[in-house]
Amino acid sequence: GENVEQxxxxxxxxxxxxxxxxxxxxxxASNYFPWYKxxxxxxxQLIIDIRSNVGEKKDQRIAVTLNKTxxxxxxxxxxxxxEDSAVYxxxxxxxxxxxxxxxxxxxxxxxx
Amino acid sequence: DGGITQSPKYLFRKEGQNVTLSCEQxxxxxxxxxxxxxxxxxLRLIYYSQIVNDFQKGDxxxxxxxxxxxxxxxxxxxxxxxxxxxxxxxxxSSSTAGTxxxxxxxxxxxxxxxx
Numbered sequence: 001g002e003n004v005e006q007x008x009x010x011x012x013x014x015x016x017x018x019x020x021x022x023x024x025x026x027x028x029a030s031n032y033f034p035w036y037k038x039x040x041x042x043x044x045q046l047i048i049d050i051r052s053n054v055g056e057k058k059d060q061r062i063a064v065t066l067n068k069t070x071x072x073x074x075x076x077x078x079x080x081x082x083e084d085s086a087v088y089x090x091x092x093x094x095x096x097x098x099x100x101x102x103x104x105x106x107x108x109x110x111x112x
Numbered sequence: 113d114g115g116i117t118q119s120p121k122y123l124f125r126k127e128g129q130n131v132t133l134s135c136e137q138x139x140x141x142x143x144x145x146x147x148x149x150x151x152x153x154x155l156r157l158i159y160y161s162q163i164v165n166d167f168q169k170g171d172x173x174x175x176x177x178x179x180x181x182x183x184x185x186x187x188x189x190x191x192x193x194x195x196x197x198x199x200x201x202x203x204x205s206s207s208t209a210g211t212x213x214x215x216x217x218x219x220x221x222x223x224x225x226x227x
Contacts, residue, residue: 032214043202043218089154096206096214097162099170104154
């Protein structure tokens with residue numbers, strides 16, 4: 001089955017700096033890669049996702065890049081703010097009707 | 113994701129007791145999922161269902177059971193066979209067709225504690 005590795009497990013940055021979280025996956029048939037943000041005690045919320053037919057997707061300060069050959073994808077957050085502090089999870093699946101496999105998460109702390 | 117509700121918010125289980133966690137959605141989604149979240153472990157899939165009256169085991173199904181008698185409901189029972197049930201339980205749902213069908217939306221979670 002699919003295996004998703006996520007790094008780093010913790011990341012601390014200064015406000016205004018950029019943050020990058022990286023994930024690798026094992027199943028070459030995976031074609032859907034979402035990123036979720038989870039604040040303490042709350043539900044995970046989808047912040048951005050990418051499908052295998054594109055290499056990059058942006059939404060304001062957040063971007064995701066995908067390298068299908070190397071089987072890795074990354075989340076980039078620019079101009080970080082204290083409210084970006086949370087746990088971020090990557091995931092991978094073969095698409096609808098297939099289960100999502102999650103990475104173990106990255107605790108991002110943005111220091112004011 | 114506001115269309116998915118879970119209850120209760122906190123649940124306490126005694127030794128040898130079965131407890132049931134509720135998950136309801138009004139998003140008209142076909143698929144529903146149960147995850148367990150432990151610190152540092154990410155989200156691990158317990159069971160999932162893509163259609164009424166059908167469900168499949170996930171990665172950590174032992175000690176759990178589910179039913180899917182209605183499209184909008186997917187209750188999870190934590191049985192006495194689950195020896196380490198303390199965790200945060202998250203329910204999710206998704207469509208199974210059309211644009212964005214892969215996207216899973218999560219409920220607010222139930223925190224289960226053992227007395």
